[in-house]
Amino acid sequence: MEQPNMSYIKSMSGGDEAFEAKLISIIKKEFPEEKTVYYNNINVDNFKQAADNVHKLKHKISILGLEKSYETAVVFENNLIEGSTELQDEFEMILTTITHYLKQL
Amino acid sequence: MDCIIIDDEATARAIIGQLCSKIDSLNVLAEFPNAMQAIKYLNQNEIDLIFLDIHMPDFTGFDFIETLKNPPKTILTTSDPNFAIQAFEYDCIVDYLVKPITPERFQKAIQKAEAASQSLETVEPSQEKVEGSSGNDLYVNIDRRLIKIDIASIYLVEAKGDYILVKTEDKNYTVHSTLKKIEEKLPNDLFLKVHRSYIINVDKIIDIEDNSVLIKKDVIPVSRSNRPELMKRLNLL
Numbered sequence: 001m002e003q004p005n006m007s008y009i010k011s012m013s014g015g016d017e018a019f020e021a022k023l024i025s026i027i028k029k030e031f032p033e034e035k036t037v038y039y040n041n042i043n044v045d046n047f048k049q050a051a052d053n054v055h056k057l058k059h060k061i062s063i064l065g066l067e068k069s070y071e072t073a074v075v076f077e078n079n080l081i082e083g084s085t086e087l088q089d090e091f092e093m094i095l096t097t098i099t100h101y102l103k104q105l
Numbered sequence: 106m107d108c109i110i111i112d113d114e115a116t117a118r119a120i121i122g123q124l125c126s127k128i129d130s131l132n133v134l135a136e137f138p139n140a141m142q143a144i145k146y147l148n149q150n151e152i153d154l155i156f157l158d159i160h161m162p163d164f165t166g167f168d169f170i171e172t173l174k175n176p177p178k179t180i181l182t183t184s185d186p187n188f189a190i191q192a193f194e195y196d197c198i199v200d201y202l203v204k205p206i207t208p209e210r211f212q213k214a215i216q217k218a219e220a221a222s223q224s225l226e227t228v229e230p231s232q233e234k235v236e237g238s239s240g241n242d243l244y245v246n247i248d249r250r251l252i253k254i255d256i257a258s259i260y261l262v263e264a265k266g267d268y269i270l271v272k273t274e275d276k277n278y279t280v281h282s283t284l285k286k287i288e289e290k291l292p293n294d295l296f297l298k299v300h301r302s303y304i305i306n307v308d309k310i311i312d313i314e315d316n317s318v319l320i321k322k323d324v325i326p327v328s329r330s331n332r333p334e335l336m337k338r339l340n341l342l
Contacts, residue, residue, distance in 0.1 A: 008205055012123055019123050026115045055160055056114055059184050062205045063116065 004064035051080035106153035
């Protein structure tokens with residue numbers, strides 16, 4: 001499975017380590033909150049709200065350089081809008097991978 | 106350009122803020138996590154450019170634009186490329202950035218915003234004139250509202266740096282413009298530039314003494330080079 005990386009964040013920072021630290025700190029705070037809201041909604045079959053949560057989470061997926069995972073998230077978001085949970089397991093695996101990665105930073 | 110960032114995601118606001126910090130012409134005045142806070146801010150502050158997320162809870166970016174009477178130039182920022190066609194139905198939208206935004210693409214968007222800004226400045230003066238109901242009115246832009254002024258009621262226009270002070274029978278207006286621009290809009294049979302900082306309504310002159318004219322309670326200097334033209338306009342006995 002593809003792994004998160006810092007390539008986008010570094011391309012943004014241009015070597016500005018203070019910005020990198022600030023952005024990682026924001027992601028570390030915001031990602032678990034968004035993930036919790038997503039699980040709260042998906043667990044009660046609130047697919048429309050869950051789709052909104054996926055929409056927001058997919059930005060972080062792309063920031064962490066997960067290009068294929070981003071495509072999965074795009075399709076999963078559309079599935080949720082149409083009332084389907086297809087790709088839920090794959091998407092949640094991505095969330096788990098990101099969670100582990102952020103803990104290492 | 107003074108700008109604000111509206112995005113419910115703190116990560117996105119941080120990234121856009123960082124991109125702005127690399128461009129000298131951009132000055133980020135404020136950031137907002139929702140549109141409602143931004144509307145309150147815009148009611149009291151004038152800005153040149155908005156970075157606006159489309160997908161926000163309760164109030165989308167498009168809802169936000171539609172609440173504004175005269176929206177500033179806007180660059181949409183979104184994770185969803187499917188809104189692009191809808192986006193360009195709004196005149197204020199100059200570009201559409203899909204997240205994650207790269208520095209190169211961001212730079213292009215700013216160039217578009219600057220180009221739009223320059224073309225707007227070119228268009229504005231002619232708008233002031235054509236919007237008059239019968240050529241007797243002048244519309245001036247004050248706090249993003251177009252205010253109608255009866256041209257005949259203007260008795261004096263004074264240059265004040267980047268602004269002009271338009272004095273009328275009823276009220277005075279401070280307008281972001283130049284004496285040269287308003288001179289082009291005023292009928293030259295009624296108005297005369299008597300000094301590099303003053304245009305007067307010749308019909309409103311009370312008296313003339315040496316190198317000054319009295320209009321209402323204002324004593325206005327008349328430059329030597331403009332005095333002959335002023336004297337020509339008077340019905341001298």
